[in-house]
Amino acid sequence: MIRKNLSLSLPLLLAAALAAPASAGPAQDRLLESLRAEAGQAEPGFTGFSAERGRALYLGPHAGGQPDMPACAACHTPDPGRVGQHVKTGREIEPMAVRINPARFTDPAQVEKRFSRDCPNVLGRACTAREKGDIIQFLSSP
Amino acid sequence: MRFLPMPLLCLLLLTLAVAAPVRADGPDRVAPVSDPLVRKECGECHMAFQPGLLPAGSWRRIMQTLSDHFGDRATLPPDQVALITAYLTANAGEGDPALSRITEQGWWRHEHRKRWTDWLRAEGSVKAKARSDCAACHRDAERGLYEDD
Numbered sequence: 001m002i003r004k005n006l007s008l009s010l011p012l013l014l015a016a017a018l019a020a021p022a023s024a025g026p027a028q029d030r031l032l033e034s035l036r037a038e039a040g041q042a043e044p045g046f047t048g049f050s051a052e053r054g055r056a057l058y059l060g061p062h063a064g065g066q067p068d069m070p071a072c073a074a075c076h077t078p079d080p081g082r083v084g085q086h087v088k089t090g091r092e093i094e095p096m097a098v099r100i101n102p103a104r105f106t107d108p109a110q111v112e113k114r115f116s117r118d119c120p121n122v123l124g125r126a127c128t129a130r131e132k133g134d135i136i137q138f139l140s141s142p
Numbered sequence: 143m144r145f146l147p148m149p150l151l152c153l154l155l156l157t158l159a160v161a162a163p164v165r166a167d168g169p170d171r172v173a174p175v176s177d178p179l180v181r182k183e184c185g186e187c188h189m190a191f192q193p194g195l196l197p198a199g200s201w202r203r204i205m206q207t208l209s210d211h212f213g214d215r216a217t218l219p220p221d222q223v224a225l226i227t228a229y230l231t232a233n234a235g236e237g238d239p240a241l242s243r244i245t246e247q248g249w250w251r252h253e254h255r256k257r258w259t260d261w262l263r264a265e266g267s268v269k270a271k272a273r274s275d276c277a278a279c280h281r282d283a284e285r286g287l288y289e290d291d
Contacts, residue, residue: 066213088214089188090271090278117215 024098024140027106032136034108038129046130054138057131064124071122072096072135080139098140105136168249169194169235170289177229183218184226189277191244192286193230199239201230212243245273 032049039046059078060071068074068087075093076084081100084093095101105111111132119127127135172194175181184190193201205227208216218226237247244250254273270278277283280290 085271086187088272090275091186091188113218116217120215 024142025102025106028098028104028136028140031105031108031111032133032140035129035133035136039133042129049130049133049137051134051138051141054134054136057135058138060122062123065120065122069121072118074122096139099142104139111136168247168253168288170287172235172286172288173233174284174286177226179222180226180229183222187214187216188274189284191274191276193233194235194286195237195244196230196234196242196247197237197239198231198234200237200242201234202227203239204242205230243274 036049039049058072058076058080060073062070075086076096080096083095085091086093096104098104115127115132119125119131172192175184175190175192180193181190196204204211205223208218208223237249241247245254276288280288282288282290
C-alpha cells in the first residue's frame with residue numbers, strides 16, 4: 001500500500017518541486033500565494049514573480065524617494081544576507097535573506113507595514129503586488 | 143543673617159550657586175521601555191527612546207504625525223497608535239512640549255554642550271551616525287542608563 005502510494009506520488013512531488021520557484025518555507029509560500037492572486041488581478045499579463053526583477057528592485061538605484069534612501073540596499077546593504085544599518089539613525093537591521101533569517105516574511109501584517117513605509121521612502125510611491133512578490137521571491141531564494 | 147559667620151555665608155551661597163543649574167541637567171537614569179509593543183514598534187528604525195525623555199505634549203504630536211516622522215514615513219494601524227500614545231504620555235518626562243526632538247530639549251543641549259564640540263573637532267572618532275544614536279556613546283542607553291558621561 002505504502003509502496004504503491006510512493007510510486008504514484010514521487011513523480012508528482014518531483015514535478016511540483018521542479019515547477020515551483022524555490023522559496024524558503026510554508027509561511028513565505030502562503031504570503032507569495034496571496035500576492036500572486038493580487039498581482040494576477042491587477043495585471044492581466046502577469047505570469048509569476050521573478051527573483052531577478054526583485055534583485056534589480058532591491059539594488060536600485062531609484063529616483064523619487066528620499067535622496068539618502070535610493071534603494072532597499074541603502075539600509076539593508078547590497079548583500080541581503082548581511083546585517084544592515086539604517087542610513088539615518090545607525091540602527092542595526094537583521095538580515096533580510098530568509099536563508100540566514102528564517103523569520104523574515106512570516107508575519108503578513110509586519111511585511112505589509114514595512115512595504116507601506118519603505119516603498120514611499122525609497123521609490124516615492126507604494127509598491128505594486130508584483131513588486132512586493134518579486135522582492136520576497138529574491139530574498140527567499142537559496 | 144547677622145549671626146551667620148562670613149565663611150558659612152559664603153559656603154551657603156556657593157551651595158546655592160552649584161545647586162541652581164541642576165534644573166537644566168538631564169536625567170542620568172530613566173525607566174526603560176517596559177511595553178513590548180512600544181519596544182518593537184518604536185525600536186525598529188532607531189532605539190526605542192524611553193518615554194521619560196520627552197514631555198507628554200511632544201509624544202502626542204509625534205504620534206499624530208507618523209506619516210512624516212522627521213522626514214520618514216512611519217505609519218502604524220490606529221489601534222497601535224492609540225496604545226503607544228497612551229504608554230508614552232502616561233510615562234512622559236519633563237521638557238518643552240513645543241519641541242519634538244529629544245536633542246532639541248534644553249537639558250539635552252546642556253548635557254552635550256561640551257561633548258558636541260568635541261565631536262565636531264575629532265571628526266574621525268565620531269561613532270554616532272546621528273545625535274539621536276544614544277547607544278553609540280552611552281553603552282547602556284537601551285536600558286535607560288546615561289550616567290556614563
